Amino acid sequence: MEYQTILDNMWATVRYHPGQNYIYHTFHQGIGGDMFRTVMNKGLQALEAHGAQKWLSDDRKNEQFSPDDVKFALSDWGPRAAEAGWKYWALVVPESLAGREGMAHIVEAFHRLGVRVMIFTDLEKARQWLVSQ
Numbered sequence: 001m002e003y004q005t006i007l008d009n010m011w012a013t014v015r016y017h018p019g020q021n022y023i024y025h026t027f028h029q030g031i032g033g034d035m036f037r038t039v040m041n042k043g044l045q046a047l048e049a050h051g052a053q054k055w056l057s058d059d060r061k062n063e064q065f066s067p068d069d070v071k072f073a074l075s076d077w078g079p080r081a082a083e084a085g086w087k088y089w090a091l092v093v094p095e096s097l098a099g100r101e102g103m104a105h106i107v108e109a110f111h112r113l114g115v116r117v118m119i120f121t122d123l124e125k126a127r128q129w130l131v132s133q
Contacts, residue, residue, distance in 0.1 A: 006046045012039040016046045020131050022054035023047050030063030037069075040077050044084065053087040054130050058123055064098045065106075074109045082113040088133040089117045090126035 003015035003024065011031045015024045023043045031039065047055070065073070089110060093100050107117045116133070120126035 007039060007042045009035075011035045014039055014043045014046065016050060016052070018050070020054075021050060021052045022056055022130055023052055024056040024058070026058040027060075027062040029061050032066050032069050036065075037072060037077075040073070044077065044081050047081065047086060048084045051085065053085050054133060055081075055086060055089050056127060056130050057089065057091045058126075059103075060092055060095050060123075062094045063096060064094075065102055070102060070106065073106060078110055078113055078115075082110075082115060086115055088130060089115050090120060090130035091117060092120050092123050092126045 003017050006014040006016055006023075008014075010028060012028060012035075013026045016022070017024060023046055025039060025043050027039075043055070046052070091103070091107065093103055103119075107119065111117055118126070118129050120129070
């Protein structure tokens with residue numbers, strides 16, 4: 001079954017996989033601010049609409065998040081996503097060390113919201129784990 005594209009632009013692509021019921025975003029470059037919020041909110045809307053519990057994040061091309069983006073993710077978006085039923089997150093971490101540095105804090109915060117998080121450097125392994133949940 002093919003992905004349904006939710007959003008596709010120079011910054012990111014957000015898809016939904018109907019057969020395996022998960023949201024999948026890919027950052028094409030460093031992203032932040034309004035575009036980051038748009039991408040994440042579009043994915044959340046799809047998660048809610050389809051009753052999905054799984055999210056695959058391909059953050060390999062992303063850079064370090066700004067403090068404002070981290071605050072949005074932890075205090076606004078994350079709680080809404082958990083409340084909407086998000087349970088499993090397969091995270092393919094950024095290639096850059098700077099991009100990876102801030103991820104531990106984010107992962108820990110989502111774990112406290114009840115989201116089981118697994119961290120990967122390989123997209124296919126991340127997808128396999130997520131589908132098996």
